[in-house]
Amino acid sequence: MNTLDPVQVFRAEAAECLEQIEEGLLDLTHDLENRALVDAVFRGLHTLKGSGAMFGFNALAAFTHHCETAFDRVRKGEVPATAELVAAVLSAQDHMRSLIDNPDADDGVTGARLLDQLRAAVGGEAPAAASVAAASAPEPEPQTQSSAQTAPRNRWRIRFRLPDTSMANGTNPLGLLDELRDLGECTVRANLSALPSWADYDPKLLYMSWEVDLVTEHDRSAVDDVFIFVMDDMELTVEDLEDATAAAVTEPAVSVQDVTVVAAQPPVPPIQPSLPVASAPAVRPVEAVPVKKDAAPAAANHGKPAESVRVPAERLDELMDRVGELVIAQSRLSQLASSSADMGLRSVSEEIERLSGELRDTMMVLRMVPVGTLFSRFRRLVHDLARETGKVIELVCEGESTEVDKTVIERLADPLVHLVRNSIDHGLEPPEERKAAGKADAGTVILSARQSGGEVIISISDDGRGINRERVRAKAESSGLIAPGQPLSDQELLQLIFAPGFSTAAQITNLSGRGVGMDVVKKTVEALRGTIEIESANGKGSVVSLRIPLTLAIIDGLLVRVGNGRYVIPLSAVEECLELSLEEDLRSRGRSFLSLRESLVPFLRLRDLFRTSTKPDPYQKIVVVSTGSERVGLVVDQIIGDHQTVIKSMSKLHQDVPTFSGATILGDGSVALILDVGHLVAAGQQQEAHMRAAV
Known part of the structure; x- marks a missing residue:
C-alpha cells in the first residue's frame, strides 16, 4: 500500500498557498486600499508560517513571521499598503520557496537583505510619527508582573463551540485554548452538557464547548485572529466584561487542564485525543473572507462542497x-x-x-x-519587468478557461516566457516615446487562447512599435542567413527572428540580446507538432500566434497508403481530399502545382519522397493539408479512412528524421508512421519558391 510522504504533501499545499499569496499581492498593486486583499495575504502568510512550523520547517516559519507581522501592521492601520511593501514581500516569497525546497539552503545573507527591504517598506512611510517610532523601536522586553498590571486591560468572555466533526478533521481545540492563553490571563470552563450517555458515545465526535474569561492588553481583533481559520464553521460569541469586578479580574489564571465542569452527565472514562498541538491548521486555499464582528453564531453551511483528490501526474501518464x-x-x-x-x-x-x-x-x-493556470504565472513576470525597465505595462488575459493537455501546458511555459519578455523589451516603448506617438502611457500585452478544431491557438500581442523589417533583413544578411537582396515573402522575413543566434538588440541585457530565446520557442513548438504565425504593423504592435495540438497522446488521424506502406496524417491539419488521375499526374510533372479555387497549391509526391519502388495506383489522391495560411497537397495512392491514433515516440535512431513526428500501431499489429505536417508544408513552400525563382 502506497503512503504519501507528509513533507511532500506539505510542499505541494505550500506551493498552492504561495500562489494564492502571490495572486493577492499582484491584485493589491492595483488596489492598495482593498482591505479584503490585505486580510487574504495576511491569512495566507499566517497559514504558511504555522504549517511550516508544524512540519519542521523552522527557518521558513521564522522568516515568514516577519512578513506576516508587516501585513498585520497594515491590517491594524499602523502603516499603509504601498507598492514598495508588495515588491518586498514578492521578493521574500521567492526566498520562502527556496526554504521549502531546501530548508538548509539559507545562508543568512539573502534573508537578512530581504528583511532589511521589508523593514524599509513598512517603517519608511507610516501615517503618523507615532507609527514611525513604533516601527523603528526595538521589540520590547517581556513585561514584569508589576508593569503588566499598569498597562490598559481588556476583559472578554468568549464562548465557542466547534463542529462535531472537528477532531476527526484535524482541528485541535487545545491549540485554540493555548493561543488564547498566550494573549493574557485565562479562566477556562468546559461545558459538558451535550455529552451523551456511554452507550451513545462516539469517540470521533466532539461534544464539548468552552467558556473563557480573558484578561489581555490586546484588542478584539487579536481574539478574532485565534479563530480566523475555523470561524465560518463554529459558534462564537465574544462579550466585553466592562462591569466585571476588580476582584474577578485579578483572580489567578486557571490552566487548560484545570477546567470547571458547568454541567455534566453521568461520569464516563476520560478521553484524551492523541492529536498534535499545532499553531495553525494544514495549508488550504486562501479566501478573502471578512472577519465576523457580530456576536451571532455563524450559520451552518448545509451545501455539500466540491470534492477533489490529489493524484500524482505520473499516475495519470501511466493510466493514459x-x-x-x-x-x-x-x-x-x-x-x-x-x-x-x-x-x-x-x-x-x-x-x-x-x-x-x-x-x-x-x-x-x-x-x-485550463490555460489560465499557465497565464497566471506571467502576472509576476510582467510586474518584475515593469519595475526593471521602468515601463508601464498592463497584462490582459483572455480565454483562460480554454483547456489543453497538461503536457502541452508544461512544455509551453518556457516559450511563452521568452515571447512575453521579447514583447516587453523590443515591442513596448518607454512612456515618453509612447506619449510622442500619441499612445497611452501604459503599454498593453495580451495573452489569449482559443480552441480551433483539434488545436488551441495561443497568441501574444502588444500595442508597441512593431517589428522593423529593414533591421531584420539587414541583420539576417549580415549574419549570412539570407543572401543580399534575396526575395522573401513577408511571413518568411518575419520568421527569420526565430533563426538560431538572431537578435536585433543593440546590446546584451538581462532581457535579450543573445539570440537564444526565440530559437528555443521555435524548437519547442515544433516538438509539440505546432506552428508559429507572426503579424506586425509598424507603430501598432505585433501578434505571435502558436497553433498547438490539444493533446499529445491520442489524436484523430487520416490513414493513407503510399505504395505498400501506411501513414497517418493528423486530421486537424486536413482541409480536403481530391482525386489525381494518371493523365493529370503526367501533365503536372515538372511543375507540381494544383489549381484549387483560383489559387495555386504546391503538392508533394510522397512516392518520390519515400522512394517507393511500386507502381502508382491508376487514380491517386491528393490530401490538402495546412498550417495556418500555408497549404500543400500530399499525393497518396489510397485514402483508407479515419483512425484513432495512439502516438508512440520514435526511437533514438529515428529522432532526427524530420518527416515523421511519431508512430502508431494499427489493428493488425503493423506500424504506421505519423507524418509531420509542419515539415511537409515547409518543404512544399520551399519547392514552390525554387520553381518560382527558376521561372
Whole structure:
C-alpha cells in the first residue's frame, strides 16, 4: 500500500498557498486600499508560517513571521499598503520557496537583505510619527508582573463551540485554548452538557464547548485572529466584561487542564485525543473572507462542497498509456470481428468499442488543464519587468478557461516566457516615446487562447512599435542567413527572428540580446507538432500566434497508403481530399502545382519522397493539408479512412528524421508512421519558391 510522504504533501499545499499569496499581492498593486486583499495575504502568510512550523520547517516559519507581522501592521492601520511593501514581500516569497525546497539552503545573507527591504517598506512611510517610532523601536522586553498590571486591560468572555466533526478533521481545540492563553490571563470552563450517555458515545465526535474569561492588553481583533481559520464553521460569541469586578479580574489564571465542569452527565472514562498541538491548521486555499464582528453564531453551511483528490501526474501518464494500449487492442478486435460471421463476436466488439471510446474521452478530460493556470504565472513576470525597465505595462488575459493537455501546458511555459519578455523589451516603448506617438502611457500585452478544431491557438500581442523589417533583413544578411537582396515573402522575413543566434538588440541585457530565446520557442513548438504565425504593423504592435495540438497522446488521424506502406496524417491539419488521375499526374510533372479555387497549391509526391519502388495506383489522391495560411497537397495512392491514433515516440535512431513526428500501431499489429505536417508544408513552400525563382 502506497503512503504519501507528509513533507511532500506539505510542499505541494505550500506551493498552492504561495500562489494564492502571490495572486493577492499582484491584485493589491492595483488596489492598495482593498482591505479584503490585505486580510487574504495576511491569512495566507499566517497559514504558511504555522504549517511550516508544524512540519519542521523552522527557518521558513521564522522568516515568514516577519512578513506576516508587516501585513498585520497594515491590517491594524499602523502603516499603509504601498507598492514598495508588495515588491518586498514578492521578493521574500521567492526566498520562502527556496526554504521549502531546501530548508538548509539559507545562508543568512539573502534573508537578512530581504528583511532589511521589508523593514524599509513598512517603517519608511507610516501615517503618523507615532507609527514611525513604533516601527523603528526595538521589540520590547517581556513585561514584569508589576508593569503588566499598569498597562490598559481588556476583559472578554468568549464562548465557542466547534463542529462535531472537528477532531476527526484535524482541528485541535487545545491549540485554540493555548493561543488564547498566550494573549493574557485565562479562566477556562468546559461545558459538558451535550455529552451523551456511554452507550451513545462516539469517540470521533466532539461534544464539548468552552467558556473563557480573558484578561489581555490586546484588542478584539487579536481574539478574532485565534479563530480566523475555523470561524465560518463554529459558534462564537465574544462579550466585553466592562462591569466585571476588580476582584474577578485579578483572580489567578486557571490552566487548560484545570477546567470547571458547568454541567455534566453521568461520569464516563476520560478521553484524551492523541492529536498534535499545532499553531495553525494544514495549508488550504486562501479566501478573502471578512472577519465576523457580530456576536451571532455563524450559520451552518448545509451545501455539500466540491470534492477533489490529489493524484500524482505520473499516475495519470501511466493510466493514459494503459488507455492507449486498450484503444490498440480494441482496434484489433474490431478488425477480427469485421472479418468474422459470428454475430455475438461483432456485438461484443461494438460494446467494447463504445466503452473504450468513453474511457478514452474521460481520460482526455482528466488530462486537460485550463490555460489560465499557465497565464497566471506571467502576472509576476510582467510586474518584475515593469519595475526593471521602468515601463508601464498592463497584462490582459483572455480565454483562460480554454483547456489543453497538461503536457502541452508544461512544455509551453518556457516559450511563452521568452515571447512575453521579447514583447516587453523590443515591442513596448518607454512612456515618453509612447506619449510622442500619441499612445497611452501604459503599454498593453495580451495573452489569449482559443480552441480551433483539434488545436488551441495561443497568441501574444502588444500595442508597441512593431517589428522593423529593414533591421531584420539587414541583420539576417549580415549574419549570412539570407543572401543580399534575396526575395522573401513577408511571413518568411518575419520568421527569420526565430533563426538560431538572431537578435536585433543593440546590446546584451538581462532581457535579450543573445539570440537564444526565440530559437528555443521555435524548437519547442515544433516538438509539440505546432506552428508559429507572426503579424506586425509598424507603430501598432505585433501578434505571435502558436497553433498547438490539444493533446499529445491520442489524436484523430487520416490513414493513407503510399505504395505498400501506411501513414497517418493528423486530421486537424486536413482541409480536403481530391482525386489525381494518371493523365493529370503526367501533365503536372515538372511543375507540381494544383489549381484549387483560383489559387495555386504546391503538392508533394510522397512516392518520390519515400522512394517507393511500386507502381502508382491508376487514380491517386491528393490530401490538402495546412498550417495556418500555408497549404500543400500530399499525393497518396489510397485514402483508407479515419483512425484513432495512439502516438508512440520514435526511437533514438529515428529522432532526427524530420518527416515523421511519431508512430502508431494499427489493428493488425503493423506500424504506421505519423507524418509531420509542419515539415511537409515547409518543404512544399520551399519547392514552390525554387520553381518560382527558376521561372
